[in-house]
Amino acid sequence: MLDLAVLGLLKEGDLHGYELNKRLKSLVGGYANSYGALYPALARLERRGWVSSTAVAPELVTDEQTSEGHPRRNRKRSTRSKSGRTRKVYQITEAGEDHLLELLQEDANNERRFRLQLAFCRFLPPDRRLALFELRRAHLVSLQAMARRDPVHSNDPYVRSLFERDQERREHDLAWLDRLIADEQSKRQSGANPDPIDP
């Protein structure tokens, strides 16, 4: 799961672990400050050849990589470092990109995984993307059916309220997915030139 998130973020651009973690936090509300998961994951991805890393000495940090614009008066030297340690900047490999495409298509039964798949589904070809959405839809529909044929037995008001919320959430989610699917299909019909020659 983390693999998917990391490869997806690295496909957008090279990053080091600390920065990756910040992006993960804003991408998935959750994925705490768990460097305890991230760093081992990066090491694993590198062992498998899906990413490669470059050590970047703090002196070599360039202006582009350093936060905002206003250059604040150089103190002592023009090259100042924002970090005290050598950073390891990771980049995705070709094998990594292939693997990412696989991860983007598998399952979709898992709520958290689907979240990540959606966040990076722009890297999929349109037909694969649509297939992913349909797969997720089928899963939601089967959950819906399960809930309907086996309604709440409990008379407890709290349990009932919980199950009602679940029901509403499923319906809301299905409607949302249907909108996504409809948008995909309308895209195929209108600007359906995968190799645009005449703009």
Next chain:
Amino acid sequence: MLDLAVLGLLKEGDLHGYELNKRLKSLVGGYANSYGALYPALARLERRGWVSSTAVAPELVTDEQTSEGHPRRNRKRSTRSKSGRTRKVYQITEAGEDHLLELLQEDANNERRFRLQLAFCRFLPPDRRLALFELRRAHLVSLQAMARRDPVHSNDPYVRSLFERDQERREHDLAWLDRLIADEQSKRQSGANPDPIDP
């Protein structure tokens, strides 16, 4: 987490592992057929003195425990067994009930935990229950605030759609929780006799 679910279900009545698993499935849409988590959990709960178990021989299975009403013609003997193996029926201990009360109050930051806490919150005294709801509410509000002060950076339509859904879900959840809280408070005001003497 499983501990909470198991203790809660056992507080409603004695059960064996297989039956517990079925209840878990209908209670939490999820918690797969994971006997691989349940049986070790039961063993652990027993070691800690929160539950105790009784071996029940298949011959001793009584009619009350055997599914539905229609008695189907006894074949060969009046005591027929539905199961081929000795079942281990678990019951919650006094220490287990105390522990359950603790589990019902801790955290509430965790979505899945809160689900279970709500499913069994009827075992809490009303003030504790209200406190639990308020705690969950505070957590949702802080998530809401985080999302607002740090909006989506991405221009990707899929990412945007995802974050919009998140937002709607949070709002829906908050409204739902507020209804639960309001109901609790109105209960306190109307039938607020914890030791009813005059019915």
Next chain:
DNA sequence: GGTTACATGTAACTAGTTACATGATTAG
């Protein structure tokens, strides 16, 4: 006579969290 349901368990694996260790740089 094969599939499904009943029933208990173990082993290996997946996935993430919490706490710790370490140290530099920067903003107030």
Next chain:
DNA sequence: CTAATCATGTAACTAGTTACATGTAACC
């Protein structure tokens, strides 16, 4: 000078899944 932020990592723990092993009994 002190708190926050930057930066990388390890160890122990929590929590659940998947696959396997084993066997009975009921259903069609």
